[in-house]
Amino acid sequence: MIQLSRNYTLPEREDEIIPIRVIGVGGAGANALDRMVLDGLDKADLVVANTDVQSLASSVAAAKVQLGRTVTRGLGTGGDPELGYDAANESADEIRQALADARLIFICAGLGGGTGSGAAPVIAELARESGALVISFATMPFGFEGKRRMAQANEALVRLQESSSAVICFDNDKMGDIVAPKAGIHQAFAAADVTVSQSVRSIVNLIQRPGLIRIGFDDLLSALRSPNARCLFGFGESDSDNRAYDALTQALKNPLMDRGRLLADAANVLVQVAGGPGMTLSEVESLMQELNRHVGDETQILFGTAVDGRMGNRMAVTLISSLAADGAVVERPVFTAPAAAPKPTYIPPVEPKAVPPAPVPAVSLDEDIGEMMFTPEPPAQPERPLKTIEAKMSAPEPELEIAEPEEFEPEFVEPSPAPVLQAAPPPALIEPEPEQPRVILPAKKKALPAVVEAKPAVEKIVQAKQEVLQFESVTRGRFEKSEPTIVEGQDLDVPTFLRKNVRVK
Amino acid sequence: MASSDLMVGLEIGTSKICVVVGEGRPDGTIKILGVGQAPSRGVRKGEIVDFETAMKCVHEAVVDAETKSDVMIRSVYVAISGSHIQSFNNRGAVTLPEDRDEIDEQDIEDVKINAREVSIPAQNAFLHSIIQHYHVDGQDGVLNPVGMLAEKLEADFHIIHGVRTRIQNTIRCVKELPLEVEDVVFSALASAQVVLTPNQKGLGALVIDIGGGTTDYILYVDGAVKQSGCLGVGGDHITNDISMGLRIPMTRAEKLKIDEGSAVLGNCLPGETVQLRDDSGFAGKEIERETLNTIINLRLRETFELLKKKLEEEPFINYVGEGIFITGGCSHLKGIAHLAEEVFELPARVAHAQTMSGLTSAFENPQFSAAIGLIKYAQAVQTDRPRPRRFGRIFGKLFNGMRLS
Incomplete structure (x- = not known):
């Protein structure tokens, strides 16, 4: 057994500290950020961005950006992503300033509401323009918050995926798994914050911590490479006697890991094992052996290890991976697919813009950055057909749009029409689509028709519900006073022939 | 008559309540001694909605069974149903300590506890953890790992849980009669015991x-x-x-x-x-x-x-x-x-129930599958439980006997 001791650690090189910015968007983002501050995150700068001044004021983050001074006048967005979008565009300069010089930007947002869903994709966009690697942490709303909110969240998620290098998505519903059944509701809500905070901290540590076997940007990227994919993320820490095993088990217990079952299909798995000076080789070995059982034979393991005096007796395992878009993603894209149509608005800006800033940051790690800038694109290739179709669909509406969005930042608009027009020739698919993208169009003038359009849908839903309610109260017969048996939205106590509209007699 | 092997199954159904009194034979077969039943009121969809009325009906059924089988009923196995019952499969794992590599009974218990370490809704309680298969150091499909050498024992369990208060309501309804409740069993699980052969x-x-009120499946x-x-x-x-x-x-x-x-x-x-x-x-x-x-x-x-x-x-x-x-x-x-x-x-x-003897009209009626199944379940549990310790078994028998007779 080889005892690793402090003497073996490489001298820390302070100059290698990478500027990292963590930006929390919206109420949920701010909460996650506060949690990070409480947990202690000293190697990154925290920025909170929100439309709600009150929430901004109560945040403990050092830097604050108020979104949409004129759009929302310091109030929240009231769950309207359009407003969030407008607000973020209005404050684009401030956001840019806040994100300047960062090499790695984390965006934390709770999707489903107004600010998180509307502003986070814009901020991701701006972050990427600044030439940084952008990793977004998104929390999806609880199922009980309603389908509308879930739809907004899914739409925002798709857009976030467009503009971020990687999106790590937490399902609030799954957070239930990590909260003890008897825990209070505040704990359940805090669970998402804690998980996000833990994830950010562990990635920051992973990159900042001087390692025996170092993990860099490139490793991180290749682990997260599959675009629009489902990120697997796990973090575990333990100081028990069996700490290697416990830490790994804990990491695999993370709701995003599905107990390690999903690892089997992953192409790359990034593993970082960090521990105090007392960490032994055999511990690391047994941990990796255990992990190997969860990982397929084809999987490439990107292994890193670090010894950190401050870890004391603890041992921490960080697992990061992503699943290719085909298999496991089925879950999400199926939902997001209908929402896919609107996202084209963002595609044109993404690509032309991602390229120009690339040469700018030419510092010591520029190889990494090079990869960081370009790797997101090759992986996008398999997805290309989809994108081009979308680009085609989007083609018409930039044309419509060009005339109107005067209030736009010039850089934001200029590049987008040009490439789009070139890519636009086949306008065959235009007709059915134009209204849909309009819903999320940023321009104020468009917002009005969008509202008009969104409303009928809402009304429809309400109407349908009313009908069902009426139905129920009349026809449940014997089960009138008992608790209804509702499966898939149908009240089974109502006679089947009535629900299926079969005429009897 | 070896009263120790007397077992009573009680099913509080939506349309009727039935009580089956059975006797376990040493050869593993079961003889049905009597069946009591009463129309059920105060029960909707397998759950009690009117406590007092339901209790009266249970009492009626129990008295009916006592007269028919000529046995004093003291304790019963109760079938539980209702749409609140849910299930899932989960794997538990334990690593054996370094100084020991033989799996013993305690490890089996530990792995069972480990498998239960998942969050179920806070108001729910576990009804059953049914072993599916063991995995010993990655070797699949092990049926009985006790005594095998291994570093790690894993086990797949099927876990059935339901809303605690609703289960407790059923138990309370029986306890107020007063009868002892030996165990509560998910009714489909009970039915399967007698409907299916191994x-x-x-x-x-x-x-x-x-x-009447629910459709249970397994x-x-x-x-x-x-x-x-x-x-x-x-x-x-x-x-x-x-x-x-x-x-x-x-x-x-x-x-x-x-x-x-x-x-x-x-x-x-x-x-x-x-x-x-x-x-x-x-x-x-x-x-x-x-x-x-x-x-x-x-x-x-x-x-x-x-x-x-x-x-x-x-x-x-x-x-x-x-x-x-x-x-x-x-x-x-x-x-x-x-x-x-x-x-x-x-x-x-x-x-309907198979492999029984006694009142044929009782077990040939699919209405009684769950209640008869309870007896089979009880028999399986009773022979299973005290197996490893001989003294325990004898004491257990004595104890059971005292309670039942």
């Missing part, structure tokens, strides 16, 4: 227990429980549908369903009618047979389709080799097996 469990079978593949659950729809719903569709009272509808109803369509002449007679025998309303059957068919078909959908969430239904076994009061309905075959595309039959 061989059928091994080949893969689905048991659907359609009672799926066996490779001898292990893979899926189970409960749908809050049963025979009462059919009656309700008929009553509402034909605008006749519930009691008539019930009678009509039992006497004339069929789950399959197209078996009657066009325009064929049924005379609805009132109690005095006067001819009343005429009802078209096809209409009646359509109502029944739609409801049952929907119920089966919902079950199928639930079962298809996991792949196990594809490995059912033996087919579907329909039991419970509602399985008396004509054509029900045929309809199940049509929906599930698997062979289906109506089944």
Whole structure:
């Protein structure tokens, strides 16, 4: 057994500290950020961005950006992503300033509401323009918050995926798994914050911590490479006697890991094992052996290890991976697919813009950055057909749009029409689509028709519900006073022939 | 009579309450000594909604069983049903300490506890953790790992849980009589004990227990429980549908369903009618047979389709080799097996308790499957429990004897 001791650690090189910015968007983002501050995150700068001044004021983050001074006048967005979008565009300069010089930007947002869903994709966009690697942490709303909110969240998620290098998505519903059944509701809500905070901290540590076997940007990227994919993320820490095993088990217990079952299909798995000076080789070995059982034979393991005096007796395992878009993603894209149509608005800006800033940051790690800038694109290739179709669909509406969005930042608009027009020739698919993208169009003038359009849908839903309610109260017969048996939205106590509209007699 | 082996199963159903008194024979068979039953009131969809009334009905049924079997009933096994019951599969794992590499009983307990370390809704309580298979150091399909050498023991469990207060309500209803509650058992699990033979469990079978208020199901593949659950729809719903569709009272509808109803369509002449007679025998309303059957068919078909959908969430239904076994009061309905075959595309039959002796009329009625199953379950548990410690077994027997006689 080889005892690793402090003497073996490489001298820390302070100059290698990478500027990292963590930006929390919206109420949920701010909460996650506060949690990070409480947990202690000293190697990154925290920025909170929100439309709600009150929430901004109560945040403990050092830097604050108020979104949409004129759009929302310091109030929240009231769950309207359009407003969030407008607000973020209005404050684009401030956001840019806040994100300047960062090499790695984390965006934390709770999707489903107004600010998180509307502003986070814009901020991701701006972050990427600044030439940084952008990793977004998104929390999806609880199922009980309603389908509308879930739809907004899914739409925002798709857009976030467009503009971020990687999106790590937490399902609030799954957070239930990590909260003890008897825990209070505040704990359940805090669970998402804690998980996000833990994830950010562990990635920051992973990159900042001087390692025996170092993990860099490139490793991180290749682990997260599959675009629009489902990120697997796990973090575990333990100081028990069996700490290697416990830490790994804990990491695999993370709701995003599905107990390690999903690892089997992953192409790359990034593993970082960090521990105090007392960490032994055999511990690391047994941990990796255990992990190997969860990982397929084809999987490439990107292994890193670090010894950190401050870890004391603890041992921490960080697992990061992503699943290719085909298999496991089925879950999400199926939902997001209908929402896919609107996202084209963002595609044109993404690509032309991602390229120009690339040469700018030419510092010591520029190889990494090079990869960081370009790797997101090759992986996008398999997805290309989809994108081009979308680009085609989007083609018409930039044309419509060009005339109107005067209030736009010039850089934001200029590049987008040009490439789009070139890519636009086949306008065959235009007709059915134009209204849909309009819903999320940023321009104020468009917002009005969008509202008009969104409303009928809402009304429809309400109407349908009313009908069902009426139905129920009349026809449940014997089960009138008992608790209804509702499966898939149908009240089974109502006679089947009535629900299926079969005429009897 | 070896009173120690007396076992009583109590099922508080939506339409009736039945109490089965059975005696376990040393050779493992069961003799039914008596069956008591009483119509149930105060129960809806398998759950008690009127405590006082339900308690009276249980009391009636117990007294009936005591008279018929000539046995004083002190403690019972109670079947639990209701749509709050849910299940899932989970794997537990334990690593053996470094100084020991032989798996012992304690490890089996530990792995069971470990498998339960998942969050179920806070108001829920575990009903059963049923072992499926053990994995010893990655070796799959181990049936009994005690004594094997290993570093790591894993086990797949099927875990059934339900809302604690609702389970407690049922228990309280029995305890206030007062009777001891030995154990509560999910009713489909109980039914499967007597409806299926071990061989059928091994080949893969689905048991659907359609009672008055609930439809309980349990799926066996490779001898292990893979899926189970409960749908809050049963025979009462059919009656309700008929009553509402034909605008006749519930009691008539019930009678009509039992006497004339069929789950399959197209078996009657066009325009064929049924005379609805009132109690005095006067001819009343005429009802078209096809209409009646359509109502029944739609409801049952929907119920089966919902079950199928639930079962298809996991792949196990594809490995059912033996087919579907329909039991419970509602399985008396004509054509029900045929309809199940049509929906599930698997062979289906109506089944009742097997391998019993005693009152044949009792166990040949699918209505009593769950209650008789409780006895079989009790027998399995009682012989299982104290096996490792001989003294414990003797004491256990004495103790049981004192309680029962």
